[in-house]
Amino acid sequence: MTRDDAQPTSSEPTDPATPSPVTSTVSPPSAARGVRGADGIEIRKVTEAEYPDWMRAIAVGFLSAPAVTEAEIEGRRGGIDFDRTLGAVDAGRYVATYRSFPQTLSVPGGTLPSHAVTNVTVSPTHRRRGLLSRMMTGDLAAAKEAGTPVSTLVSAEYPIYGRFGYGPAARATSWSVELSRTGLDSRWSGPRDGGRIDLVPLDEVRKTGPELYTRFLARQPGAVSRDERWWQLATGEIQVPSMPWNEPFWAAYRSASGELEGMVAYSSDHKWDEAKQPDNTVTVEQLFTVSPEAERALWEYVCSLDWASRVRTEGRAPDDLLPDYLPDPRAARVRTHSDFLWLRILDVVRALEGRTYGVADSLVLEVRDGLGLAAGRFRLDGGPDGASCAPTGDAADLTLDAGELGALYLGDASAVRLAALGSVREDRPGAAAAAELMFRTARRPWCPDVF
Ligand SMILES: CC(C)(COP(=O)(O)OP(=O)(O)OC[C@H]1O[C@@H](n2cnc3c(N)ncnc32)[C@H](O)[C@@H]1OP(=O)(O)O)[C@@H](O)C(=O)NCCC(=O)NCCS
The missing domain is CATH 3.40.630.30 (Gcn5-related N-acetyltransferase (GNAT))
Known part of the structure; x- marks a missing residue:
């Protein structure tokens, strides 16, 4: 996510005003509380006492002013569920941040619970060592385990989240x-x-x-x-x-x-x-x-x-x-x-059954997923009144990555276009056009909020 909190407007983040900075460090625990990697860096849930240090790490990651004021800490505390707030600790300091919260996502014909991800940062001193990968793969697996069908986020830069199975699902x-x-x-x-x-x-x-x-x-x-x-x-x-x-x-x-x-x-x-x-x-x-x-x-x-x-x-x-x-x-x-808005399908059956479709039809989708969360072959029978979806051994009509399914899911992306781009493979001639008619919506999806 691009922002430090759920925001009422979509303007860019601004630097914190910085009177009375709060500085704190996190005492290295004698035993790891979370998951410690071979590099000694531990991914763990943030405690209330560590929250100021975690916020300082966010400011570092988002290139905001590094000093974080009491007013900032207090103003943001109410939006934090410590049970869903993660970070990476190295040598007693937070060097990466990550948070999720429950959200309701409007989908064609209904709504679905979503695992919204925000406050993602890795300090420049620790970039490209796999810290985001460690935080996100563990968190998405837990979200799937908890039964959440999809995950959503607003991406600061295009190349970050495709590798985690997210696809661009709504433009602005x-x-x-x-x-x-x-x-x-x-x-x-x-x-x-x-x-x-x-x-x-x-x-x-x-x-x-x-x-x-x-x-x-x-x-x-x-x-x-x-x-x-x-x-x-x-x-x-x-x-x-x-x-x-x-x-x-x-x-x-x-x-x-x-x-x-x-x-x-x-x-x-x-x-x-x-x-x-x-x-x-x-x-x-x-x-x-x-x-x-x-x-x-x-x-x-x-x-x-x-x-x-x-x-x-x-x-x-x-x-x-x-x-x-x-x-x-x-x-x-x-x-x-x-x-x-980027969307990641965690549970293919629940997600595909959770929306309605433009025309009644049936499709077999082979979903590939580097993280294994949504992988499998599924038959979708859907139409304007609802849908059923189940794993199948039937031959696939279309083969696509989880990210492409995420891009198609809200009706914005075109299956025909993705096939022409080579991002979706048509295993049965005409299947991309059939998917287009099912998934596309007359009006395009829109997410008004940065979160
Ligand atoms: C984006 C960010 C969180 C990535 O963290 P990280 O720990 O460096 O990421 P990882 O080391 O886990 O990277 C995993 C892979 O994604 C790639 N990647 C990560 N961030 C990328 C970016 N911004 N652009 C292109 N590729 C990126 C890495 O190169 C790596 O590729 P590889 O597997 O082929 O080696 C970090 O760079 C950051 O904090 N950026 C500034 C704040 C920001 O943009 N936050 C995201 C808000 S939505």
């Missing part, structure tokens, strides 16, 4: 909209469908946001659950120095019948040009909705703000409707477009 696109070119009606004064938009105070966001997000999650494959802490961070109730919080404006859309159907959180800079014209960039930090009407109304709202020259978004679905709401879609320019 961020946009910049030049407001002078949108062609939107300059006299726009609110939704034209009988709905209304209101600004929402933070206590109301905390009350109504989670329920709205749960409804959004159910309809957005790739989205992940937000716990209470997520909302506390997003609304400033918990503040962490390395994640400076500036209160955004929150606005909500309600339909003509009064139903809450969407929320947006946005902030602005404060610029005037030499001709005394306001020249602000509005950043849309959040925009999630459960109806096209709410989505249209909230985009029109932010794209009609007086004093704003452009709107920038955080990572959105690659097929976001935003550009096409605008009479001139070219007013919206892609800023970044990249892999974002």
Whole structure:
């Protein structure tokens, strides 16, 4: 993962402010508490007393300021489950970090429990000695043993996690909209469908946001659950120095019948040009909705703000409707477009039975897995109403690595394309096209959150 904690926005991490640094070292235990390698480095669970040293190691790995303040430690402590927090200790110091937490992942036709991985770092003094491999292989085996069907993470760099069986499962696109070119009606004064938009105070966001997000999650494959802490961070109730919080404006859309159907959180800079014209960039930090009407109304709202020259978004679905709401879609320019959510299948049967498929069909998949967790041959019988999956001795239709299955799983990757790339082997002619029709989804998956 790229970040030190579940985050309310997808902006890049910032350095911790560093007054009153806390320094501590970990006493080498007389006997290993975890698993000690031939190099003497021990992979073990972190204790509460060791947590400041573990956090210092995160700062080193993420090139943040090395001194970690009490405020930082306290601010982050609530997000840590020490039972799922690992590190590597060498000569009495943490030199690698790793943490997991339970998450709900939205998949086509349902949701699945996921083993989310975060806070992955190895100090530069100890890189490329297999410490990540040791932490991750042990942790994924334990997650599979515990019955979790999939694992998820957001990868800082593309080449890190493919070797562990993860595949890029949902991409993200961020946009910049030049407001002078949108062609939107300059006299726009609110939704034209009988709905209304209101600004929402933070206590109301905390009350109504989670329920709205749960409804959004159910309809957005790739989205992940937000716990209470997520909302506390997003609304400033918990503040962490390395994640400076500036209160955004929150606005909500309600339909003509009064139903809450969407929320947006946005902030602005404060610029005037030499001709005394306001020249602000509005950043849309959040925009999630459960109806096209709410989505249209909230985009029109932010794209009609007086004093704003452009709107920038955080990572959105690659097929976001935003550009096409605008009479001139070219007013919206892609800023970044990249892999974002990575997914690893741990339990093929549970994962494949956990989603629905575009068309009813049957496929035999030979799954290869360097870690052995998902390896085997499976028959999938699936369709729009559900699926069954079981190990089989029948001839395979498609042979693929666990990472490719992860990339296909949420409906984003194309089996035909992967076959053309040589990443998926078609053992029966036409099987890639059949897999394409089953796995692909009309709308692309999207994960709005960095975690
Ligand atoms: C990414 C990171 C955790 C890797 O840790 P590590 O202990 O060096 O990894 P390992 O030694 O277990 O490497 C296993 C394999 O992956 C490769 N690998 C690891 N990180 C890689 C990277 N960033 N780019 C390319 N290959 C990488 C190694 O070369 C090695 O390959 P090999 O098996 O062919 O020899 C570490 O470099 C790091 O902390 N980077 C900065 C912070 C970061 O990006 N964290 C990840 C957040 S999502």
